[in-house]
Amino acid sequence: MASNTNTETNNNQPPGYAPPKVWVWDQANGGRFANVNRPIAGPTHEKELPRGHHPLQLYSLATPNGVKVTIMLEELLAAGHKEAEYDAWLIRITEGDQFSTGFVSVNPNSKIPALLDCSGSTPVRVFESGAILLYLAEKFDAFIPEDPVQRTECLSWLFWQMGSAPYLGGGFGHFYAYAPFKMEYPINRFAMETKRLLDVLDRQLLNTEYVAGDSYTIADMACWPWFANLCLYNQYEASEFLDVQRYSHVQRWSKAIAQRSAVIRGRKVNRIMGPLEDQLHERHDDDDFNTKTQDKLAHE
Numbered sequence: 001m002a003s004n005t006n007t008e009t010n011n012n013q014p015p016g017y018a019p020p021k022v023w024v025w026d027q028a029n030g031g032r033f034a035n036v037n038r039p040i041a042g043p044t045h046e047k048e049l050p051r052g053h054h055p056l057q058l059y060s061l062a063t064p065n066g067v068k069v070t071i072m073l074e075e076l077l078a079a080g081h082k083e084a085e086y087d088a089w090l091i092r093i094t095e096g097d098q099f100s101t102g103f104v105s106v107n108p109n110s111k112i113p114a115l116l117d118c119s120g121s122t123p124v125r126v127f128e129s130g131a132i133l134l135y136l137a138e139k140f141d142a143f144i145p146e147d148p149v150q151r152t153e154c155l156s157w158l159f160w161q162m163g164s165a166p167y168l169g170g171g172f173g174h175f176y177a178y179a180p181f182k183m184e185y186p187i188n189r190f191a192m193e194t195k196r197l198l199d200v201l202d203r204q205l206l207n208t209e210y211v212a213g214d215s216y217t218i219a220d221m222a223c224w225p226w227f228a229n230l231c232l233y234n235q236y237e238a239s240e241f242l243d244v245q246r247y248s249h250v251q252r253w254s255k256a257i258a259q260r261s262a263v264i265r266g267r268k269v270n271r272i273m274g275p276l277e278d279q280l281h282e283r284h285d286d287d288d289f290n291t292k293t294q295d296k297l298a299h300e
């Protein structure tokens with residue numbers, strides 16, 4: 001039974017809608033990812049994850065959250081950390097790969113990215129992109145400042161990004177690009193929040209070269225895939241709508257980081273959309289970038 005009277009619900013969307021006393025799952029009503037979104041956790045099917053020979057096993061997809069980690073791994077390798085060699089396995093989230101028993105054992109939250117560190121006697125699982133960046137930074141003592149004050153600043157921006165992504169992606173991206181129809185209220189609500197976040201970052205980058213100061217850190221690697229996607233790659237086809245050109249310092253920083261060779265490589269790993277030469281579905285070897293991108297495989 002509806003909890004409001006009809007008159008009070010006339011302006012609701014759809015008109016007359018009132019939240020029921022107890023929410024019930026309507027599988028047909030979730031927008032673009034309705035087939036994978038569900039209100040329960042846990043696996044849906046039995047399947048082990050593949051395991052390669054490198055110390056680090058990554059299970060991921062090149063969404064902004066996934067790209068954070070492949071950028072970090074490519075940066076570590078470029079900086080000479082050979083123990084950062086990794087196998088990157090493709091998890092197709094639209095096909096429900098994240099609900100296999102194997103994946104859930106590495107990430108009980110069923111979301112990419114998920115990492116298994118097999119370098120010790122017992123494999124260590126790490127989930128949540130921010131936790132993975134921090135784990136790798138501490139493991140290799142890289143891309144995180146040693147000075148306690150600068151380190152704290154770096155972690156503040158890392159957690160700022162982790163806290164803001166759900167507004168930008170789950171809020172703005174969902175209602176602007178993925179919802180089954182356009183709704184003014186949530187689009188306005190989350191466009192305002194997304195522009196506020198862009199302005200926060202823009203004001204910071206007015207004073208600093210990188211997000212957390214003078215050096216390139218995991219805070220940049222966390223922020224770049226989300227904000228550069230909006231500013232350089234027309235994510236959600238929203239560049240004009242959000243007027244991203246006006247954030248000139250975010251633009252400057254986005255463009256500079258986009259030119260790093262580890263970033264160019266990291267963006268390609270586990271990518272299944274866009275130009276074929278930018279899609280490296282799985283990465284098991286450094287040379288895969290030269291021989292296994294989809295344009296190359298198509299000619300085999």
Ligand SMILES: N[C@@H](CCC(=O)N[C@@H](CS)C(=O)NCC(=O)O)C(=O)O
Binds near residue numbers: 063093098110129
């Ligand atoms: N807070 C998580 C969010 C991860 C996340 O939302 N992953 C998405 C892709 S970007 C996903 O796997 N979605 C699959 C699903 O929701 O079933 C992180 O940063 O790792």
